[in-house]
Amino acid sequence: MLLKLLKYDFRAMWKQFSLVWGAALVMSLVNRYTLDDRYAAKLVGETGSGLLFFVLVAVCTAMFIISILFVIQRFSRGLLGSEGYLMHTLPVRPWHLVISKLICALTACVGSTAVALISPLIMSRIRWSDLVQFPWWRLFWGLFKHLDALVLLGEFCLLLLSLITVNIAILYLSISLGHLFPRRRKLASAAAFIGLYVLLFNVYGRFFSLHIARQLMGMATENIYGSMLTASVIMLLPAGVCLAAVCWILEHKLNLE
């Protein structure tokens, strides 16, 4: 059932992001020539090339704003708005709905970050022919000879994903808590969001002041692998608690008036 929900959510995501991701990549490609190529630069002029670069920055900024709005709207409208009438009458458990939205939101954030990272690469002076001739197998061979570097990279990615996950989970819980109020739900959600962040920082502050936690962190920071994994776990724990609370609210307190 989760896969079926993901199919639907990913289609909704693709409809929203295909245009902006495509626009960012196309603008990067255009800028590659207007900033680098003498003839193309002459064609559009200095003002034109500046304008095109500004458009690229604007598209990339819009991409991140759309990502944040997407995370909020896919949850609030998709589960607690009109579309909720469809989603909550499907024969699935609330956690299926929440996890599907979470995976999709994570993918959207990772996708936007990836496009933002690829854009400067496209704009840079690297020649495509050089890339084709580059001995990639040597690079991969080198990486496999240093598996620890791959593990480190994997752990770093996990850390970033955990960071995004905890933020999305707090957003979801804030919206769900706001939904419990009979009116002024958006205001209540905003207040819940601030309250949850304050609470989380307080809980973390107390946790790290505990002797046992300091010992645990001390042990972990002896090697960099342990410290990144511990940081991921520390961030995923409150994310798990928030998501469990969201599922409980959707299961027991859903109120689509």
Added chain:
Amino acid sequence: MSDYLIQCRGLYKTYGLRPALSDVNLEVGPGRIVGLLGPNGSGKTTLIKLLCGLIQPTTGTLAVDGSAIGTYTKSVISYLPDRMYFADWMRAVDLFDLFRDFYGDFDYEKAIAMCASLGIEPRDRLKTLSKGTKEKVQLVLVMARAAKLYLLDEPIAGVDPAARDFILRTILTNYNEEGTVLLSTHLISDIEKVLDEAIFLKQGRVMLHETVDTLREKEGKSVDALFRELFRTEPMFDGEKEGF
């Protein structure tokens, strides 16, 4: 599973301090067409949403086909809400795919055939369709299922009399005859001829629940006439209107 398809026991629902349903006790069997009748604000939509699991009861118990509201009951209920619930980027065929994925009783070919008979092009984007056509798409989604319980919330509200007949005909010619249709409306005269049972709701309470034949026999009048009698509100006389 159970002799009754719907069972409510001591059901209460309040919105803040305002009661929407009060002590509702109800039993509805399978294979019936039941009218949920009452004026605006009488609790019809609230009862239907409770059965769908879209809102939670304040107190009391509720069961569909012998099970508490949950994944199983959602798989046997086909629900037509009183609003549009789909995203504008979708096409009717996307919704049919979604329903085929989630409901084992959804008949894709029947949905396409119903679209053809209703004059809907299933590949058109929903945002390009008129409000009436979108409503028809929702009706197709609901009636292309062989569900045990159809919950239709005001399916004929806000449409002209010709469209009402059309919608009712679509419902009657497509529903699963072993299932029950619970149809909420305040336009009694249009649906009276097809009803087996009538439930009268007033201010969140069940005033009356009888078979239509018994009602006619006991009261000696049509359900519509009885409804008008029970829910008649006196117009204000001039003095009252002027604040005297």
